[in-house]
Amino acid sequence: MLGKLNWGAIPIDQPIPLIAAGAIGLILAGVLAWITRAGHWPYLWREWITSVDHKRIGVMYVLLGLVMLIRGFVDAIMMRTQQAAAIGGAQGYLPPEHYDQLFSAHGTIMIFFGAMPFIIGLMNFVVPLQLGVRDVAFPTLNSVSFWLTAAGALLVNASLVIGEFARTGWLPYAPLSETGYSPGVGVDYYLWAIQISGVGTLMSGVNLVTTILKLRAPGMSYLRMPMFCWTALGSNMLIVAAFPILTATLAMLTLDRYLGFHFFTNEAGGNPMMFMNLIWAWGHPEVYILVLPAFGIFSETFSTFSSKPLFGYRSMVLATLFIVVVSFTVWLHHFFTMGAGGDVNAAFGIATSVIAVGTGVKVFNWLFTMYGGRVRFATPMLWSIAFMLVFVVGGMTGVLLAVPPADFLLHNSMFLVAHFHNVIVGGVVFGAFAGLTYWFPKAFGFRLDERWGQIAFWLSITGFVIVFGAMYVLGLEGMTRRLQHIDNVEWAPGIYVAGGGMVFMLLGVVAQVTQLVVSIRNRDALRDETGDPWDGRSLEWSTASPPPSFNFAVLPDVHGEEAYWTVKERARKEQSLGDAPQYEAVHMPRNSATGFVTAFFATLTGFALVWHIWWLVAVSLVGAYATFVAFAWRDEGEVEIAADTVAAADRARRTARQAWLDRQEGAA
Amino acid sequence: MSASATDPHHLGHHGGNMKDDDAPGRGEGGPAPQRIVTSYGFWIFLLSDIVMFSGFFAAHAVLAGETAGGPSGRELFEMPRVVQETALLLMSSFTCALGAVATERRSMAWAQGWLLVTGLLGFAFLMLEVAEFTTMIEHGAGPGRSAFLSSFFALVGCHGLHVGVGLLWLGTMMAQLWVKGFRDDILRRLSCFNLFWHALDIVWVGIFTLVYLLGSGL
Numbered sequence: 001m002l003g004k005l006n007w008g009a010i011p012i013d014q015p016i017p018l019i020a021a022g023a024i025g026l027i028l029a030g031v032l033a034w035i036t037r038a039g040h041w042p043y044l045w046r047e048w049i050t051s052v053d054h055k056r057i058g059v060m061y062v063l064l065g066l067v068m069l070i071r072g073f074v075d076a077i078m079m080r081t082q083q084a085a086a087i088g089g090a091q092g093y094l095p096p097e098h099y100d101q102l103f104s105a106h107g108t109i110m111i112f113f114g115a116m117p118f119i120i121g122l123m124n125f126v127v128p129l130q131l132g133v134r135d136v137a138f139p140t141l142n143s144v145s146f147w148l149t150a151a152g153a154l155l156v157n158a159s160l161v162i163g164e165f166a167r168t169g170w171l172p173y174a175p176l177s178e179t180g181y182s183p184g185v186g187v188d189y190y191l192w193a194i195q196i197s198g199v200g201t202l203m204s205g206v207n208l209v210t211t212i213l214k215l216r217a218p219g220m221s222y223l224r225m226p227m228f229c230w231t232a233l234g235s236n237m238l239i240v241a242a243f244p245i246l247t248a249t250l251a252m253l254t255l256d257r258y259l260g261f262h263f264f265t266n267e268a269g270g271n272p273m274m275f276m277n278l279i280w281a282w283g284h285p286e287v288y289i290l291v292l293p294a295f296g297i298f299s300e301t302f303s304t305f306s307s308k309p310l311f312g313y314r315s316m317v318l319a320t321l322f323i324v325v326v327s328f329t330v331w332l333h334h335f336f337t338m339g340a341g342g343d344v345n346a347a348f349g350i351a352t353s354v355i356a357v358g359t360g361v362k363v364f365n366w367l368f369t370m371y372g373g374r375v376r377f378a379t380p381m382l383w384s385i386a387f388m389l390v391f392v393v394g395g396m397t398g399v400l401l402a403v404p405p406a407d408f409l410l411h412n413s414m415f416l417v418a419h420f421h422n423v424i425v426g427g428v429v430f431g432a433f434a435g436l437t438y439w440f441p442k443a444f445g446f447r448l449d450e451r452w453g454q455i456a457f458w459l460s461i462t463g464f465v466i467v468f469g470a471m472y473v474l475g476l477e478g479m480t481r482r483l484q485h486i487d488n489v490e491w492a493p494g495i496y497v498a499g500g501g502m503v504f505m506l507l508g509v510v511a512q513v514t515q516l517v518v519s520i521r522n523r524d525a526l527r528d529e530t531g532d533p534w535d536g537r538s539l540e541w542s543t544a545s546p547p548p549s550f551n552f553a554v555l556p557d558v559h560g561e562e563a564y565w566t567v568k569e570r571a572r573k574e575q576s577l578g579d580a581p582q583y584e585a586v587h588m589p590r591n592s593a594t595g596f597v598t599a600f601f602a603t604l605t606g607f608a609l610v611w612h613i614w615w616l617v618a619v620s621l622v623g624a625y626a627t628f629v630a631f632a633w634r635d636e637g638e639v640e641i642a643a644d645t646v647a648a649a650d651r652a653r654r655t656a657r658q659a660w661l662d663r664q665e666g667a668a
Numbered sequence: 669m670s671a672s673a674t675d676p677h678h679l680g681h682h683g684g685n686m687k688d689d690d691a692p693g694r695g696e697g698g699p700a701p702q703r704i705v706t707s708y709g710f711w712i713f714l715l716s717d718i719v720m721f722s723g724f725f726a727a728h729a730v731l732a733g734e735t736a737g738g739p740s741g742r743e744l745f746e747m748p749r750v751v752q753e754t755a756l757l758l759m760s761s762f763t764c765a766l767g768a769v770a771t772e773r774r775s776m777a778w779a780q781g782w783l784l785v786t787g788l789l790g791f792a793f794l795m796l797e798v799a800e801f802t803t804m805i806e807h808g809a810g811p812g813r814s815a816f817l818s819s820f821f822a823l824v825g826c827h828g829l830h831v832g833v834g835l836l837w838l839g840t841m842m843a844q845l846w847v848k849g850f851r852d853d854i855l856r857r858l859s860c861f862n863l864f865w866h867a868l869d870i871v872w873v874g875i876f877t878l879v880y881l882l883g884s885g886l
Contacts, residue, residue, distance in 0.1 A: 269734025
């Protein structure tokens with residue numbers, strides 16, 4: 001009846017996961033109870049859960065990303081403390097089988113459910129606004145994408161208390177991940193969680209590529225798109241081209257595990273090396289899927305907070321597309337030591353060094369953007385400058401690792417761990433935080449508290465440098481990664497320093513949460529009346545904060561590279577906002593529960609597949625199909641927003657802009 | 669605020685040399701109509717689907733020789749049946765296109781008729797494939813026998829799964845067309861289905877050539 005599932009799946013003998021799951025369960029139950037008592041369910045259902053508005057979906061993506069970043073950070077704290085507590089004779093508090101799950105879950109959660117939703121959420125929220133349109137190409141599909149990602153995250157977290165998670169690392173290398181060596185449900189949880197959320201990511205990629213290529217405001221030609229849209233285009237093209245490889249690879253591993261196929265086994269002609277090649281053919285482009293949008297965010301912040309146009313816009317576009325193409329030619333550097341031979345290693349080593357040129361172009365462009373500008377050191381700009389400093393270091397150590405002989409010494413060491421955290425935390429996470437503080441007022445209508453933002457920044461960057469600086473040194477001293485116990489006591493100082501750095505990072509996280517709480521409390525003082533709190537240059541700042549559901553009362557008419565800056569310049573020159581436009585009724589897509597219901601059935605399907613509950617698999621698949629048919633059968637896909645409503649919303653915005661213009665006049 | 673104040677060293681190009689009228693025409697006209705957007709998006713999805721197939725093709729290319737002492741393609745593949753399958757699928761693509769023509773002419777009877785024929789041909793194809801798989805498994809040449817057979821079953825089976833899902837879609841689509849008539853959204857979905865069905869044909873041509881023709885020579 002319940003397949004492999006029985007009471008033995010609950011780890012009653014292990015206090016740590018039980019307590020953790022208990023705490024999460026209590027918090028979750030508390031939140032749900034509070035929502036029920038306050039009567040927020042109808043509002044949540046109507047305005048968020050069934051919403052197909054790209055802004056709402058973007059916010060939910062970012063929220064999911066933030067929560068999962070904290071979950072992954074807790075894993076990181078446990079790893080650091082375990083290592084610090086297990087040097088020489090000491091054994092620490094985590095047994096090896098639990099520690100292995102921890103580092104696997106840490107990587108999986110941080111990449112797939114922390115960084116990815118965060119970045120996709122920002123793209124979802126910002127791209128249609130920057131392009132001057134009212135939604136993405138496929139709004140309901142967008143909701144399906146988000147909820148499938150959430151379903152994957154739910155499955156990973158369910159593994160904490162029902163069964164176990166993979167012990168194979170964040171990429172389940174074969175043959176370790178085959179049934180012979182990983183007989184439990186851990187790898188199965190990984191496979192289905194990633195497959196389900198991967199479908200969501202792929203759909204999101206299709207959606208955003210179509211949006212950027214086919215839906216742009218009049219006059220928004222390719223070379224007038226803001227840089228963030230270009231990098232989003234690059235990133236989503238990579239999603240469309242790379243994620244299917246992941247789907248195919250994990251499907252093969254699934255067939256091996258469930259039906260006795262021999263893709264990656266040691267027996268019957270299977271080829272484990274093929275797993276390395278396939279997984280990294282996805283895995284390396286994935287790095288750029290994450291970091292390209294972050295580069296876009298930095299391009300926006302450097303330009304805005306330097307009060308200057310982005311330097312070298314066209315070279316930026318070229319560098320982005322160069323990275324998109326070359327990212328598919330470097331995957332083998334992830335396993336130089338696995339016997340490809342000198343010539344092959346040399347070719348991939350050179351390709352890896354060459355891809356750094358694209359990033360180098362960008363770094364110089366950002367520097368020259370700041371040069372001669374009037375730089376404002378607001379929180380997003382602090383994250384951006386810190387990014388530029390630490391990312392150059394991460395890039396250099398990357399180029400060092402790209403040299404195969406050096407890689408033979410450094411591979412699988414803490415140096416490698418320090419390198420990729422250096423670029424992913426310093427690049428993607430800093431970018432995400434810069435983007436969060438930058439666009440937060442656009443999403444919610446009030447700015448984040450600047451003082452707490454700066455405190456969070458300084459604590460995080462201090463902790464970051466200490467933790468990963470120590471890891472670089474440990475790696476050079478020969479310490480390998482993923483150690484549950486440290487035999488060599490000479491590494492103790494470095495491990496303690498890294499542990500000390502974690503305290504700063506933890507305080508940084510606390511400061512970020514405090515920033516959020518303080519800002520929400522003081523929201524009236526932090527209110528953004530004009531819709532343009534940073535003196536921005538692209539179209540998202542031309543509408544109100546938060547924007548109306550239809551984004552723009554009238555689609556903007558774009559002239560020149562910096563669409564909104566041009567408009568503001570004209571307004572300043574002519575001392576007038578121009579005549580009020582002719583308002584027309586707007587048609588917006590109707591809300592739909594399709595995404596939520598599909599994800600519900602997808603979660604059930606995934607859970608049933610993990611535990612071999614075959615009848616539940618069948619029932620859930622039929623349920624998912626029925627949901628789609630019900631969606632396809634509806635007759636009214638759109639709601640009309642009357643011209644009067646549109647006009648009223650825009651009049652309020654124009655009043656605020658007029659006040660801004662008057663202030664400008666007074667200042668001049 | 670003049671341009672020199674915002675850019676005193678003339679480092680950025682401020683909309684620069686691009687005058688409004690010499691900008692590239694793309695994007696000038698604003699968002700594309702829904703019909704274009706839907707088909708375009710579906711094309712992008714199909715490209716991603718083909719990338720997924722290419723993963724399975726690549727795996728088959730690597731593992732085709734790994735028979736682990738078991739039967740090879742030459743002993744297993746029955747070319748007459750494969751030719752029949754190919755003929756059925758190519759014909760179904762043709763009838764699918766005829767269905768699109770009937771749809772253009774807004775002829776409900778012909779459109780439904782051709783879609784039905786398409787579905788029957790697809791179903792016959794699928795039955796032949798199932799028969800082939802069953803025979804092979806009965807003769808001890810299942811996917812667990814060797815890496816070569818694993819990759820064969822996965823690649824051909826993945827295509828078969830697509831045909832199966834396509835049939836389910838087709839049936840749903842016919843019912844929708846029947847109930848809702850030639851509505852705009854129904855027409856968009858029909859054109860997506862057409863793209864999907866033809867794409868499956870393209871993948872099959874690859875399978876026929878690379879798996880069966882080359883494989884039966886090994």
